[in-house]
Amino acid sequence: MQLPHVAVDIVVFTLCDQALKVCLINLDNDRWRLPGGSIGIDESLEDAATRLLEENTGVSAVFLQQLYTFGNPQRDPTLRTISVVYFALICAEILPHGYATNSNYAISWHSVYQLPPLTLDHAEIIEYALTRLRYKIEYSAVAFALLPDEFTLRELHHAYEIILNDQRLDKANFRKKLRDADILEAVPRYKETGGRPAMLYRFRKDAQLEIKTKRFFP
Amino acid sequence: MQLPHVAVDIVVFTLCDQALKVCLINLDNDRWRLPGGSIGIDESLEDAATRLLEENTGVSAVFLQQLYTFGNPQRDPTLRTISVVYFALICAEILPHGYATNSNYAISWHSVYQLPPLTLDHAEIIEYALTRLRYKIEYSAVAFALLPDEFTLRELHHAYEIILNDQRLDKANFRKKLRDADILEAVPRYKETGGRPAMLYRFRKDAQLEIKTKRFFP
DNA sequence: TCAAAAGTGTTCAGCTTACACCCATGA
């Protein structure tokens, strides 16, 4: 019996230069692909994703979650490959200098609004990951994974605006919701900002990450 | 290079006898498994799920969605198998007589609260599918897939109570929300019930199935 | 004292919840 190949690909998001960026690897022929590779025969999917992420970006401790499995037989004309896709969120600050220390490939980061030509169905995969990220950010606290350990409320506010591509989040209401959610603690220390210094916050370790959404349907 | 096997398994839910039931297949040794099987080399994941569902239950047109991919190397001690799991919702009324017309296996339906011993990690898979179903029912109209084409509001109300395992949904508010959601249309015909006859409704074909949830986080 | 940014309080509209009530049918 003929077996399909199984790959793990990873959509790695980060925030830098006021944009939501995704990690891509340059192929010879002017096309780009997501970081990823084959799964080991004795390796779990999540272990494979962790390993491949580390090989490609040099980063280990991050938010990592399974996204979807793409298995259309036409998606790769050369080899029947089923791709289990993970999505990862990392803070730009922890990226090692020169990025791809343990990789042979040239990686770089691209704004999700200005993607270069991508191989196979990788454009579709990124599109899907972005949709899911936007959903997820509204009912869980994943945005923190994109920020450093300590951050100001303005920085967090800004992260939401960039990810949702929406400049209209009200500052007062944003802060009130976070206060009510009870997921942050003051460091307490201040960060200089050019105006009044801003209190630094960190994510509470014992806080609930996912919140049960309100029912829309009965 | 050694390749893992790829299987597709399906968690099929239905409502009957006032309970949420899942479809299981009896193995020789007093254990049960989810319907599923190997993927063909030229078959998409969704096509495989559709085919395997049909082979096992005789049912074709249903709600079918990818759930999660389970790939722990220890999940099957005999063979490294990665399982792409789908979940399906079907209406009990469309099940053919004797159920498994095109299958060699003995299938039967079990309440999700009284499951028999299951093979591999299938108990875990069902648990996960149930959690996702409960989430999903609150922000999308999937409950209709468990009911016949025409149904009364009481039947729909009852379906929600069974799935959520919650008897406290207010009748008036349930109906009001559905009216506001604008996803139903009166048939218009009545169903005899023992008291005042109930209006039959059907799902509007042009209605929005998934509703953007309200933001919890800012 | 002015600009810049942090941070707060208050109002109003709209939604959710709880509950009481009326309607249509068969026995």
Added chain:
DNA sequence: TCATGGGTGTAAGCTGAACACTTTTGA
């Protein structure tokens, strides 16, 4: 006319959006 279940209206309370306001810093 009573039991059964279908179906609706409304008041109280909570939530979220909008917006105006105060505070603290550096220049």
